[in-house]
């Protein structure tokens with residue numbers, strides 16, 4: 001199952017009249033600003049994550065993660081792939097930093113594997129793991145690039161998964177301890193940290209839909225997981241500030257404009273609820289200490305989440321910046337049957353509509369990038385925004401001369417960067433853009449079947465990296481600070 005086929009897929013193609021379009025206001029603004037031109041000092045980067053690129057899954061004292069375990073279960077990952085080796089970036093990180101340099105990038109978003117730092121997620125620190133991230137960070141800094149780590153990009157120590165994973169409230173406290181260890185070791189050389197990657201995606205896909213590790217299909221466990229993750233945000237935020245209050249702390253949220261499948265009242269109401277559960281359930285709750293109304297039945301909410309007195313204070317974190325990931329659009333339909341969340345009768349899907357799609361079957365909708373930035377600004381306010389991910393899967397292979405022509409990725413990036421520049425011109429304070437991804441890598445349940453990289457990785461032939469045509473194009477954009 002494509003991991004983005006949220007809830008039940010297979011929505012009948014519906015009319016498009018309700019899709020957010022190019023408003024007149026936007027058209028007017030376009031005339032006044034130069035589309036595709038970015039403010040001076042705008043930061044260009046690329047993103048990866050530990051489990052997707054590092055490999056070395058048992059090296060230097062690393063413990064087992066939930067993904068190390070999950071990939072072994074038959075039928076969970078396309079072609080039975082694992083990330084035991086992945087891009088072998090654990091050993092080739094210098095090569096990968098050289099790629100960033102060749103692409104003229106000034107920010108590298110990577111993630112830290114908890115299991116390298118605390119093999120079981122509890123107690124004992126593995127010094128070799130900390131040393132690895134020190135070496136990596138120092139090499140990034142030497143290259144004149146900003147290190148921009150994410151503390152949690154989905155690879156939970158298996159021991160903690162065995163103890164209940166994110167639905168278990170205690171995991172939030174384990175997470176804060178891990179954050180404290182990492183910051184004490186690396187806080188002297190890294191100034192910007194993200195607490196989590198895509199809280200919505202991993203809680204839904206791991207505990208509700210069962211397509212990510214550990215593969216549970218339990219909507220009520222999912223709700224509990226969302227609350228634990230929100231608590232972990234507040235605890236992690238304060239753990240970092242206790243090490244050094246000057247360090248900037250943010251978190252990365254995956255966001256998508258939600259549109260009703262038809263203009264019926266039922267579809268509109270369903271869209272409003274699902275939109276909040278997806279876009280604001282984490283960001284707004286963390287920033288305000290309160291969950292948005294209109295998602296769960298008020299009289300059941302505390303019990304469903306395991307919300308205890310004082311949790312509003314624990315989960316509250318006045319983040320210094322917000323990371324946003326944008327890929328596609330979500331369409332929502334009201335249904336008769338429940339989707340397992342009390343009070344919710346709907347299904348949502350983002351792979352429908354009369355649009356062109358990427359190779360992973362995701363609808364291409366650049367206007368959605370503009371729309372969601374304007375929407376999220378209502379929640380994030382004055383805080384600087386960093387685009388932590390945006391990109392597309394196109395599976396072009398090397399031609400006879402070994403070059404990779406991927407014109408559709410260039411087109412995808414061009415249209416999305418143009419939309420981003422319009423949002424900035426219209427007042428959304430975005431200061432950085434990271435393309436997903438620096439290189440082809442392990443795409444979770446899709447294994448190696450989907451290539452998101454600016455760089456081609458030959459997984460069969462010694463991991464050879466080759467910059468794609470889109471990589472050269474993006475390098476020029478980064479250098480000139482404008483879309484070409």
Ligand code: GCO
Nearest residue numbers: 049197198201325389436443
């Ligand atoms: C995500 C993750 C990445 C993915 C990328 C493409 O957004 O799901 O942060 O790990 O690989 O988004 O699916």
